[in-house]
Every structure is written in structure tokens, then in C-alpha cells.
Amino acid sequence: MKVTAVIPAYNEENRVGAVIDVVKRCSMVNQIIVVSDGSTDKTAEVASSYDGVMALKLVRNLGKGGAMLEGVKHADFEVIVFLDADLIGLLPEHVDALIAPVLDKTAGMSIGVFKGGRKCTDWAQFITPYISGQRALLKEDFLSIPNLQNARYGVEVALGQHARENGIAIKMVTFRGVTHPMKEEKLGIFRGSFARSKMYWEIAKLIFRTSPRTIRLKRKLGIATEDRISRP
Secondary structure (H helix, E strand, O other), rough: OOOEEEEEEEEOOOOHHHHHHHOOOOOOOOOOEEEEEEOOOHHHHHEEEEOEEEEEEOOOHHHHHHHHHHHHHHOOOOOOOOOOOOOOOOHHHHHHHHHHHHOOOOOOEEEEEEEEEOOOHHHHHHHHHHOOOOEEEHHHHHHOOHHHHHHHHHHHHHHHHHHHHHHHHHHHEEEEEEEEOHHHHHHHHHHHHHHHHHHHHHHHHHHHHHHHHHHHHHHHOOOOOOOOOOOO
């Protein structure tokens, strides 16, 4: 099997290049797609300046889930590896280690977890590793999850729920020395705090909408439940 790397990005013109540089050196990656999710800066232009990199420029912001979905729709290969566009300390061996369990079929999904980068991001991922944006899985598994276009920042929760409900083995892979900027560092304390609150709200909404209790209540009331995160 071959591998497509999908990098969703929103206003990351100053950071996405460093991630592309690393991914281009990965022995297991065969295709790189950067999805500029309605960015107002030159994220798409930076990505398109790299030979062999497909840069998708979305006219409007779809949210992380929608951007990931657009990238996967353009992917040529069977395995997808997702990477955030603002990673610091990323090395080719991190990416290859993330892909390997899916390629050798020891796991159906792998998740990269920061360790030894910075205390703030280490602690955040220790508490909630399942919202890490670094992961690999089969393209067909990703595309089988309904309503990803509406998941926004809840997309990682949706992926985790899908894996658990369908018996897909998950392997956690340590990204030693890797971190990323906090939203407050990117946007300032006020805008960053608002963006963080919005992210957690979108995650909480998806968890509530797809919880077994909510699904049972919807069925009792005769409400459609097509947004359940599972296969038909």
C-alpha cells in the first residue's frame, strides 16, 4: 500500500513550510496534499511553491473535518496520514513511525502523542490523547464515517468513536520532542482563548450528538440519526 499525507491548514503561511520539508523527507509518504481551509494569508501559495505538493485552496472555511475530507477526496493512495500544519520539532522518523502500524496491519489506526516537547502541550495530550491531529488510517475507513464535513474540530473525536465502535485497533505512537503553538500564542490571549473555547464547544457538541443516550432519545422521538459515527 502507498501513503498520502494530508495537511489541513488555516492561516499557517509561516509554519506549513517546515512541516512540508519534513514530510518530503519521509520514506513512506508517496503524495502530499495541503488543504488551505479558507485561509486569508498565503498558506496555499507557500504550499504550492513546493515541487510535488498538491495545494487545495478552499474558498470558504469548512472547519478541520471538512478540510480533511476534501484532502482525502483528492488522495490517490490507500493509507492516509494526517498532520497538523503548525508542528514544531517534527522529524521524518515520527511520521514513518505513525504510518508503520497501518502499513504492516498491526493496527487500523495510529495516533501521534506529544512527549518531551513542552509541558503545556504534553499535559494537554496526556489528558486527551484522542484529540491529537496526528494519525494514520485507511482511506476507506475515513470515508466511511458520515457527516465529517460538519464535524469541524470534533473530527478527531469522530475518528476515535468510529474506531472503537467498529473494533479497529488503535496504536499510540510517541512524538518525542514535538509540540505546537498554543492558540493564545498564535492569536493573542483574547482571540486565542475564544478560539480554544470554540474548539472545545465543537468537540463537546459532537460527543453529545453521537452519544448512545442521545441516539436512543432521537430514535424514541422519531428523529433521524444519520450522524451516528458508525458504519451502516
